[in-house]
Amino acid sequence: MLALLQRKSKPQAMDLTVLANADDRRILGLLAAQGDPLRPARHTRFYFHPRSGDDEDQTNRFTALSEESMEIGFRVGEQRPDLLVLEIDQSMDVDVVNAARRLMEHWAEVHSLEFDGWECQVVRSGKTPVR
Numbered sequence: 001m002l003a004l005l006q007r008k009s010k011p012q013a014m015d016l017t018v019l020a021n022a023d024d025r026r027i028l029g030l031l032a033a034q035g036d037p038l039r040p041a042r043h044t045r046f047y048f049h050p051r052s053g054d055d056e057d058q059t060n061r062f063t064a065l066s067e068e069s070m071e072i073g074f075r076v077g078e079q080r081p082d083l084l085v086l087e088i089d090q091s092m093d094v095d096v097v098n099a100a101r102r103l104m105e106h107w108a109e110v111h112s113l114e115f116d117g118w119e120c121q122v123v124r125s126g127k128t129p130v131r
Contacts, residue, residue, distance in 0.1 A: 021098075021101050023117060024101060027120075028094075028097065031092060031120075031122060034122050034124075035124050035125060036092070036124065037123065038092040041089045041090055041091050042089060042090070042092070043089055043120065043121050044087065044090050044100075044119070044121075045077055045086070045087050045119050046085065046086045046104050046115070046118045047084075047115070047116040047117055048062070048085075048086070048108060048111075048115055049082060050114065051112060057081075058084075061113055062084040062111075062113075064111055065086075065107055065111045066079065069086050069107070073088060074086045074088045100118070104118070
């Protein structure tokens, strides 16, 4: 999975309609509209929260997910009682975005958390990421 998230894509036309998730299509469309070629790896953040109505202490769930994700190359960007942010550098290639979505949704299910989406830096063609 990590190899897929970090792969460098060959230049080719990208069909955003094959993205399984409407939010992912919208985000990649916004990036492309800003001149982002989508293929260069960039800093990407994934957000997890406790499930609605779950008053149980999330510390153990967040810790378990943090440890599992770090085993395959993710970093913990932030951890609070109500939030876990995982980070990695990844391409915005359609296959990579679909794989990342499936992985995040799987982790949310396994750890009884809610995956609340992702964000990334904008990369302008031939330039470094925009913060």
